[in-house]
Amino acid sequence: MSDLLERLQRLGEVGRTGEGIERPLFSEAEHQARTLLAGWARASGFDVQQDAIGNLFIRRPGAWASPPLQTGSHLDTVKGGGRYDGAYGVVGGLCALEALARRGVEMRHPIERVAWAGEEGSRFPKGCLGSSVYAGLTTRQQALALRGDDGMSFADALRGPSGLLAEVPVRETPRMPCGYVELHIEQGPILERNGLRLGVVTAIAGQRRLRISIGGEAGHAGTVPMAYRRDAFNAAAEIAVELERAARRIGECVATIGMVRVEPNQTNVIPGRAEIRLDVRSVDDERVRRMIDELEQLARAVRERRNVSIELEPLEERAATPLDPALRGAVRTVVEALGHPVFEIPSGAGHDAMCIAKVAPAAMIFVPSIGGASHVGHERTAPEDLQLGVTALAETLVEADRLL
Amino acid sequence: MSDLLERLQRLGEVGRTGEGIERPLFSEAEHQARTLLAGWARASGFDVQQDAIGNLFIRRPGAWASPPLQTGSHLDTVKGGGRYDGAYGVVGGLCALEALARRGVEMRHPIERVAWAGEEGSRFPKGCLGSSVYAGLTTRQQALALRGDDGMSFADALRGPSGLLAEVPVRETPRMPCGYVELHIEQGPILERNGLRLGVVTAIAGQRRLRISIGGEAGHAGTVPMAYRRDAFNAAAEIAVELERAARRIGECVATIGMVRVEPNQTNVIPGRAEIRLDVRSVDDERVRRMIDELEQLARAVRERRNVSIELEPLEERAATPLDPALRGAVRTVVEALGHPVFEIPSGAGHDAMCIAKVAPAAMIFVPSIGGASHVGHERTAPEDLQLGVTALAETLVEADRLL
Numbered sequence: 001m002s003d004l005l006e007r008l009q010r011l012g013e014v015g016r017t018g019e020g021i022e023r024p025l026f027s028e029a030e031h032q033a034r035t036l037l038a039g040w041a042r043a044s045g046f047d048v049q050q051d052a053i054g055n056l057f058i059r060r061p062g063a064w065a066s067p068p069l070q071t072g073s074h075l076d077t078v079k080g081g082g083r084y085d086g087a088y089g090v091v092g093g094l095c096a097l098e099a100l101a102r103r104g105v106e107m108r109h110p111i112e113r114v115a116w117a118g119e120e121g122s123r124f125p126k127g128c129l130g131s132s133v134y135a136g137l138t139t140r141q142q143a144l145a146l147r148g149d150d151g152m153s154f155a156d157a158l159r160g161p162s163g164l165l166a167e168v169p170v171r172e173t174p175r176m177p178c179g180y181v182e183l184h185i186e187q188g189p190i191l192e193r194n195g196l197r198l199g200v201v202t203a204i205a206g207q208r209r210l211r212i213s214i215g216g217e218a219g220h221a222g223t224v225p226m227a228y229r230r231d232a233f234n235a236a237a238e239i240a241v242e243l244e245r246a247a248r249r250i251g252e253c254v255a256t257i258g259m260v261r262v263e264p265n266q267t268n269v270i271p272g273r274a275e276i277r278l279d280v281r282s283v284d285d286e287r288v289r290r291m292i293d294e295l296e297q298l299a300r301a302v303r304e305r306r307n308v309s310i311e312l313e314p315l316e317e318r319a320a321t322p323l324d325p326a327l328r329g330a331v332r333t334v335v336e337a338l339g340h341p342v343f344e345i346p347s348g349a350g351h352d353a354m355c356i357a358k359v360a361p362a363a364m365i366f367v368p369s370i371g372g373a374s375h376v377g378h379e380r381t382a383p384e385d386l387q388l389g390v391t392a393l394a395e396t397l398v399e400a401d402r403l404l
Numbered sequence: 405m406s407d408l409l410e411r412l413q414r415l416g417e418v419g420r421t422g423e424g425i426e427r428p429l430f431s432e433a434e435h436q437a438r439t440l441l442a443g444w445a446r447a448s449g450f451d452v453q454q455d456a457i458g459n460l461f462i463r464r465p466g467a468w469a470s471p472p473l474q475t476g477s478h479l480d481t482v483k484g485g486g487r488y489d490g491a492y493g494v495v496g497g498l499c500a501l502e503a504l505a506r507r508g509v510e511m512r513h514p515i516e517r518v519a520w521a522g523e524e525g526s527r528f529p530k531g532c533l534g535s536s537v538y539a540g541l542t543t544r545q546q547a548l549a550l551r552g553d554d555g556m557s558f559a560d561a562l563r564g565p566s567g568l569l570a571e572v573p574v575r576e577t578p579r580m581p582c583g584y585v586e587l588h589i590e591q592g593p594i595l596e597r598n599g600l601r602l603g604v605v606t607a608i609a610g611q612r613r614l615r616i617s618i619g620g621e622a623g624h625a626g627t628v629p630m631a632y633r634r635d636a637f638n639a640a641a642e643i644a645v646e647l648e649r650a651a652r653r654i655g656e657c658v659a660t661i662g663m664v665r666v667e668p669n670q671t672n673v674i675p676g677r678a679e680i681r682l683d684v685r686s687v688d689d690e691r692v693r694r695m696i697d698e699l700e701q702l703a704r705a706v707r708e709r710r711n712v713s714i715e716l717e718p719l720e721e722r723a724a725t726p727l728d729p730a731l732r733g734a735v736r737t738v739v740e741a742l743g744h745p746v747f748e749i750p751s752g753a754g755h756d757a758m759c760i761a762k763v764a765p766a767a768m769i770f771v772p773s774i775g776g777a778s779h780v781g782h783e784r785t786a787p788e789d790l791q792l793g794v795t796a797l798a799e800t801l802v803e804a805d806r807l808l
Contacts, residue, residue: 188627205626209671220778221660221683222609222752223592226652228776233661234648237641244638248630256625257637258671262664267613267681267719269662269779277671279625315671348626372632374624375673 004095004390005383011036011075011091012083019377020080024148025118025129026054031162033075037090037115038168044098050164051171053143054117055130060097062110062401069107069400070177070360071096071393072114073184074130074352076122082379088367088386089183090115096183096394107401109178116352123148123157131352134174135359179327179404180362182353183393185381189372190345197385198338198392199345199366200331203283204354206320208292210278212239212299215309218264218272233262233271235308239298240276246294253282254348255291283320283346321354324361330399331363334392349374361404365392408499408794409787411444415479415495416487423781424484428552429522429533430458435566437479441494441519442572448502454568455575457547458521459534464501466514466805473511473804474581474764475500475797476518477588478534478756480526486783492771492790493587494519500587500798511805513582520756527552527561535756538578539763583731583808584766586757587797589785593776594749601789602742602796603749603770604735608758609685610692610724614699616643619713622668622676637666637675639712643702644680650698657686658752659695687724687750725758728765734803735767738796753778765808769796 014036015021015029023030034056038048041058049057056075059068073089093113100107117130124146132138144155157163164170186192191199216232240257247255256279263273280291299310332342345366353362367389370380418440419425419433427434438460442452445462453461463472477493497517504511521534528550536542548559561567568574590596595603620636644661651659660683667677684695703714736746749770757766771793774784 186627187624188629189623189632190627190629193632207626218780219593219776220591220753221662222611222658222685222754223590223594223778224658224752224776225592225594226648226658228593228597231648231660233664234644237644237661240638240641241645244630244635254626254628254630256635256672256674257641258625258666258673258675259669260637260664260666260675262662265663267663267683268660270660271662271664279671281626348628349624350626372623372628374627376622 004091004387007040007091008083008087011087015077017080021077021083021377022079023075023077024123025076026123026157026160026162028162030076034115034165037075037094038165041094046097048168049171050168051134051174053130053133053140054158054164055134056115057171058094058097058113060101060111062107064108066109067175067178068110068112069397069404070112070114070180070356071182071397072116072352073182074116074119076118076120078120078122078375080377081375082377084185084379084381085187085374086119088185092183092390092393095390096397099394100397105398107398109401109404111397112177119352124154127350128352128355131355135355137355137358176359177356178360179400180353180356180360181327181393181396181400182351182364183389184351184364184366185374186345186366186369187349187374188369191343191366191368192370192372194343196341196343197368197388198335198340199343200328200335201323201347201364201366202328202344203323204321204347204351205281205283206285206288207279207281207316207318207350208288208314209316211313211315212276212278213311213313214274216272219270221268221270224270229270230307231270232274232308235302235306235310236260236274236276238302242298243278243295246291250287250290252284253280253287253291255280277315281348285320321357323353323357323363326403327361327363327400330403331365331396334395334399337395338392363396365389365396408495408790411495412487412491415440415491419481421484425481425487425781426483427479427481428527429480430527430561430564430566432566434480438519438569441479441498442569445498450501452572453575454572455538455578457534457537457544458562458568459538460519461575462498462501462517464505464515466511468512470513471579471582472514472516473801473808474516474518474584474760475586475801476520476756477586478520478523480522480524482524482526482779484781485779486781488589488783488785489591489778490523492589496587496794496797499794500801503798504801509802511802513805513808515801516581523756528558531754532756532759535759539759541759541762580763581760582764583804584757584760584764585731585797585800585804586755586768587793588755588768588770589778590749590770590773591753591778592773595747595770595772596774596776598747600745600747601772601792602739602744603747604732604739605727605751605768605770606732606748607687607727608725608751608755609687610689611683611685611720611722611754612692612696612718613720614682615717615719616680616682617715617717618678620676623674625672625674628674633674634711635674636678636712639706639710639714640664640678640680642706646702647682647699650695654691654694656688657684657691657695659684681719685752689724725761727757727761727767730807731765731767731804734807735769735800738799738803741799742796767800769793769800
């Protein structure tokens with residue numbers, strides 16, 4: 001199983017820029033990552049295929065000619081991302097299949113390990129792109145028409161030298177899996193803070209993103225009395241402070257203002273305009289709705305009190321994705337059998353499992369992130385935890401094979 | 405006196421970029437503005453001189469060989485500035501001298517109108533540069549060594565084709581004035597809101613500027629529970645809201661957070677770092693000190709409560725400049741004689757009068773800014789108010805001539 005660490009190490013060099021990694025979809029680096037994975041899988045005797053959108057499959061046949069049981073994750077990264085987000089589930093899936101093969105475990109269902117194309121929205125303006133097309137939530141035409149941040153269309157990038165792998169056969173129609181289990185790093189601090197090594201994911205959080213645009217009046221920082229001011233940044237600051245309080249009061253949800261823009265952004269000028277972006281998430285859609293209600297009330301109050309304009313523009317909205325009770329049960333059984341406490345944890349981040357859960361029972365297994373760090377170059381998970389996760393994945397696939 | 409409006413109009417075309425004006429010190433546009441002024445003054449029969457630092461003087465001799473009574477302002481502008489800030493006092497000073505000459509008013513003191521070099525810090529990193537050197541607050545060597553935002557030294561710019569005027573004699577040692585009266589637009593909304601046309605300036609506000617740097621912990625916007633967060637932007641927002649409250653509570657002072665920077669400034673990442681810059685002003689230094697005390701207490705509390713680092717770095721500090729009681733009295737006498745209510749008003753913005761007030765009695769006269777707008781292309785003052793201000797300046801010079 002030390003192949004796991006060596007391969008992750010190797011993959012961590014592909015697209016490395018300083019401490020972080022940059023592997024946008026259909027970049028040279030991302031193409032090289034897929035090539036490496038295909039080579040490792042072939043060397044281990046697995047059949048390698050891709051579909052017309054760039055998802056990469058390796059397959060271990062089962063006793064039945066049934067729909068496959070799938071596991072997977074992604075190989076693309078955010079700018080300056082880490083070596084485990086996505087790559088761990090892909091490499092871990094391969095290692096789990098190898099372990100099952102080595103042990104000669106006979107399974108009823110074919111098992112497929114998928115590397116989904118473009119989970120991070122790392123080049124084209126849509127996250128979970130490959131899994132979304134696979135599950136029929138996005139049409140192939142919609143995907144092909146997307147334009148990347150470099151101006152190139154998805155269709156052109158797919159046909160280009162860093163698109164589909166040259167020597168890998170292309171599957172025709174996708175066959176929906178009978179079940180899906182995704183192994184992933186937590187990307188948050190909860191497992192570590194609770195001294196746990198495995199997490200059984202309950203659901204993937206729903207999310208709302210909004211742009212909050214505030215229009216006040218610019219003015220000289222020295223000459224306009226406080227009582228006459230319509231300071232757009234102070235209005236934004238008040239909204240930020242109140243939204244943070246609301247999120248704590250409502251509970252089991254998170255609210256983040258990660259992006260802030262102020263105009264003209266000069267020390268000696270009262271801000272005339274401010275834009276902040278709000279990201280709200282919870283596995284309970286009702287709590288997200290309550291946060292948006294709070295925001296709307298707050299916007300009305302601040303607008304009135306400060307004589308500023310406030311516009312709320314929805315940017316993204318997705319409902320929470322509960323994971324499959326039976327498959328979650330299979331993960332719980334395995335975690336207990338491995339001698340670990342069963343700990344149920346929500347996923348605040350989105351994953352390909354969100355899309356596949358729309359067409360098949362899906363579950364997720366988390367391993368801890370050291371310091372909760374993710375999407376950064378110093379994203380780390382202890383080697384023992386990485387290996388424990390792969391063991392849990394292999395056992396869960398066996399358990400699911402019996403169950404489904 | 406309609407020369408006033410025509411000249412301001414003409415000067416408003418020099419360095420125009422779209423709606424605004426850009427005339428940094430020793431730029432082609434600023435040089436052209438000085439050339440125009442020198443030409444107008446010569447055509448009106450005044451003697452024109454400059455000093456070795458670029459201050460431009462026109463002079464009407466008096467009966468006495470005494471130190472001169474001066475009036476003045478500046479010709480440089482901020483980027484995208486307006487046509488009245490500075491230029492009004494310079495052109496208005498010329499028009500006042502012309503009016504006195506036309507009326508044959510005999511005065512005891514020589515009268516000088518000065519265009520001070522580089523009041524705005526428009527190119528070199530120091531405001532009120534020309535008046536500061538003149539008053540001996542900055543040495544000539546310090547000024548010559550300054551580097552502009554284009555990398556050129558003040559010394560080289562001064563010697564360059566847009567530096568000193570070629571055909572104007574250079575004065576040797578400056579002679580401190582016996583009194584100084586500056587005419588300026590208010591740059592704020594107070595006169596307009598009170599329906600007034602003239603303001604007697606009481607003092608120029610003292611100012612403190614600080615950089616507030618906050619270090620928290622970046623993290624995934626979806627995966628880090630609220631209770632575990634060390635959000636640098638929310639800490640900044642709390643400080644902003646509390647400082648605004650403090651400024652209103654303390655009164656007669658203004659506090660502005662005009663510049664905000666957040667890292668990494670991405671919607672899906674909890675801000676790990678934030679920087680805000682605070683500008684505090686009051687004509688009462690004690691109120692500025694109380695604001696800084698509030699900030700320090702707030703920083704301690706927020707640091708503790710949110711487990712973030714907060715550093716306060718002073719960027720600028722200047723004490724308030726009270727204007728001369730006797731010369732203010734002269735302005736009040738003139739305002740009353742002109743049939744206007746006497747309204748005393750602090751100056752929140754800095755002016756060349758700050759420097760000259762260190763070496764001579766100084767006063768300022770304000771006229772209203774429409775909508776309080778300044779440092780913007782749509783900076784406006786009604787023509788009647790512009791002309792009234794020049795009349796008030798001319799009369800104040802006569803009054804001061806008698807008084808000093």
